[in-house]
Amino acid sequence: MIAPILALVLAAQTAPPASPPPTSDASPEAEIAAVLDTLHASAAGADGAVYFNVFTPDARYIGTDASEHWTVARFRAYAEPYFSRGRGWTYGVDARTITVADIACRCVAWFEERLHNTGYGETRGSGVLRLTDGGWKIEQYVLSFAVPNETAGPVVRVIAAYRAAAPAAAEQAAEGEADAAIDELDAGFDRAANASERQAEAAAATAPR
Missing domain, CATH: 1.10.287 (Helix Hairpins)
Structure with a gap:
C-alpha cells in the first residue's frame, strides 16, 4: 500500500501548477464601452435588474431636470415603476470618448458621449467609472440637453x-x-x-x- 500512495504524492509534487483563470484580452476602454452599451440597451429594454447592476451602490445619477440629483436608490424608485410596465427610454450613441486615468491601478475612468433621442433630439451623457471586483461600474452619470x-x-x-x-x-x-x-x-x-x-x-x- 505504501508504494502506490508514495507514487501519488510524488506525482502531485511534480505535476505542473494549475493554469490561472482566463482573463479578458479586452482593453479597459473596450470593457467600459461595453458597460455603457449595456446601460443604454437595458434602458431601452426596460430591464431594471441589468440596468442598475452597472452602477456602484453609492453612484449618482444627474438627470436633465434640476431636481434630478439622485442616489441609485432614489433613481431606482423613480425608474422601476416604468420598467415594470415595459416602458424604458432609448438613447442612441453617435460618438463617445473614454479616458482611463493615468494612475498605477488603472481603476478610474471618465467618459463623454453624444446621444440622440426621439423626443429630446441631441443630448449629452458623461460620467465616471470605477474598476471593482465585479468589473467596471458607473459611479456617476450625467444626462444633459445640448442647447445651441x-x-x-x-x-x-x-x-x-x-x-x-x-x-x-x-x-x-x-x-x-x-x-x-x-x-x-x-x-x-x-x-x-x-x-x-x-x-x-x-x-x-x-x-x-
Whole structure:
C-alpha cells in the first residue's frame, strides 16, 4: 500500500501548477464601452435588474431636470415603476470618448458621449467609472440637453416662466385639480415660448442692416 500512495504524492509534487483563470484580452476602454452599451440597451429594454447592476451602490445619477440629483436608490424608485410596465427610454450613441486615468491601478475612468433621442433630439451623457471586483461600474452619470448658444436666451426665459407658474400649479394640484394644473403649466409654457419668438422677431426687424 505504501508504494502506490508514495507514487501519488510524488506525482502531485511534480505535476505542473494549475493554469490561472482566463482573463479578458479586452482593453479597459473596450470593457467600459461595453458597460455603457449595456446601460443604454437595458434602458431601452426596460430591464431594471441589468440596468442598475452597472452602477456602484453609492453612484449618482444627474438627470436633465434640476431636481434630478439622485442616489441609485432614489433613481431606482423613480425608474422601476416604468420598467415594470415595459416602458424604458432609448438613447442612441453617435460618438463617445473614454479616458482611463493615468494612475498605477488603472481603476478610474471618465467618459463623454453624444446621444440622440426621439423626443429630446441631441443630448449629452458623461460620467465616471470605477474598476471593482465585479468589473467596471458607473459611479456617476450625467444626462444633459445640448442647447445651441443662439437659443440659450429664449430657453432660459421659458424655464423662468415655467418656474414662476409652478407654485400656482402646485396649489391647484393640492386642491385635487391636477389636470387643470398641468394644462395651465402647458399653456404658460406655450405663452412664454410664443413671447420669446415675438421678441426675437421684433429684435430682428429693428436691427440695423
